[in-house]
Amino acid sequence: MKEKIKIFLDSDLLEKYLLGNTTEIESLKVEQYIAMYPEVRETYNELQESLEIFAKLHAVKSPEGLKEKITARIRSEHQGRKRFFRYAIAASFAAVMFAGASFFFWNQNQDLQEENTVVSNKIKLLEADMKQQLEDVRNQFIVLNNPSTKKYNVKGNQKAKELKAVAYINPVKKLSYINVKKLPHLPEDQCYQMWAEVNGEMLNLGIIEEGGDGQNLMALPYAENAVGYITIEPKGGNQNPTVDNIVANIAY
């Protein structure tokens, strides 16, 4: 260990470190030796003292006014720094405010855009709906007003004697409608459903709403020798008609 310290002290590392001429790695090594070995520490402290003594022996009387020049320069740099920090704080505050406002407006813009989309979608839906309804009414009008349209009175069978409906069939325009005028009252868990047998296939035409105003025309798919049926089905409608529950049929 003694040998190691001697080698270290014999090298110029400590002197180089004293003057600040060591590399970072060298500095770490020197600092480690200073911390670990009292002998090295003592030598370093003696060198520091000697340096101060030797330097003081070379002191030069500084000229008048140099001190004032230096203190004034440092004071102005210090002020500049303070001023800089003040501006920096003001600028930061402004930046934060700007960011906050930007976010607020961006957010609002985002909300408005969303609302705009919803509204325009609604308008489109309404438009489509209106067109559809208008088209329906026009078709109905054409069918009802056409001289070749035939009117069939439909009456219910034993199961629903009160049922009355009118079917309009136009073989020329190939359109047919049914208007259900009156339906016997059903228990809560049942409903009337409309079907059409077209080319041997049963098509579900939907549920007939009870308590309607008797003015609703339902479109029937047109086909040669098609048969329309009304059945009683469980509430909500059925996938296939319950043949036992047929209450009326319309052959057209």
Next chain:
Amino acid sequence: MSTLLEKHIVELLQERNDKAISLLYDHYGDTLLGVANKVLRNEELAQDVLQESFVKIWKKADSYDPTKAKLFTWLFRITRNTAIDKLRSINTKTDKEIQIDVSDVYNLGVDSIRPEFMDVEEHLDKIEEKYQIVLDALFFQGMTQQEASDELNIPLGTIKSRLKIGLRELRKVYGPAMITFLLNIIG
């Protein structure tokens, strides 16, 4: 210098109190000007360097670590390095413009003790010149012992022994009390 004063100055420096600069100047200004002068051998340039060094000291105050170096050692490093940078920039300029051989940092020997600085150097007369030269090489020129041996044409062993004796003499002859006395004469 008292450690108490050192502590006070360091505290002021790290509090960014500009009183620190005034105190530093009063206690170390002449010595640091001497350091810059030793490197540059030009009083005007040395004064510029002293000014730049104080600005650096002020700006770098946070980096001073009292556990690693005495305050003076830290001040010395900054001033000496600033002076060396100045010298290099002048040398580069001169080389380019006038091609005059300006003595550089490592130029040493009889040359370094010039008549115009004799009023300063005379305080060193209690130490033999052969020791002074080696101390100068170590502290001001920043030479390694090998470099000093090569530059001065003195065997390495002699450099080592002269350095040892020189340092011992320095501390013996000019202890802290003596230094204060001498500074009072200068002041």
